[in-house]
Amino acid sequence: MELRISRAALDEILSSAAASPDAEICGLLLGQMTGRGAVVAALRPCANVAADPRDSFEVDPAALIAAHRAARAGGPALVGHYHSHPGGSPVPSARDAAAAEPGSYWIIAGSGALRAWYADGRPADGKGRFRAVTIVEADNR
Template identity: 40%
Template sequence: MIVLPTPVREAILERAREGDPEEICGVLGGEYEPDGRSRVRSQYPATNVAETPRTRYEIDPEEQLAIFDRIEDRGREIVGFYHSHPRGPPRPSATDAARATWPDRSYLIVSLEPLAVGSWRWRTAADGVDAPGDRFEREDLVVE
């Protein structure tokens, strides 16, 4: 489960609307719990540097490290990442799964058509879960 404050949700939705038709992206900071419950405290917008930003997102590695440092300096942890699918569903694409690299972290996905927000945890075979291979698992999203 991931707990997302309403103001953070609204800020991400506003960025997605402003970024349309391109995907927007960023990092979620807060309290990460390996048992599967995390609480977002803030979102850190990032520039989408993908070659095809209408259908992909990529955070510049240097910008990502700077965001990680900011999160750490504030005494928080990396809860996960977010991006938008302006014309797609709020679930991971095959490309999202191929590029996921943070085990047990949340990947929040915003869809503008239809307007929806979904969250998924990236699980790897090393997680000790019975299902084979690396995959996304839908997680409960609580907005408060």
């Protein structure tokens, strides 16, 4: 499986994470599912409304609802989301595994790096409900 995303979008996630060393950042991945994975056409940064954003994240529900409504109206699909692990690695945490919705893609930023994951609901790679996904840099114009 692969996640196609532009270098500009990857850089945006990394710079947002670097600018927030004390709290997790988060946002939505918008695009389309393909036979090989997903293509991310746009990012939608979102407010982290978690009770303690230092070590967890919760995407603002209003942004999530708006993304679903836009997709139903013909806009890009919600294919997943991204978030950061300040001071940590770009590997899903136990909290991430508990919250993972099967069928979604995750990009996690941590320690200045990004990794992509697919939540499939089965234990894999020792990461709970996630399978590692290859990030393919693409020109998504």
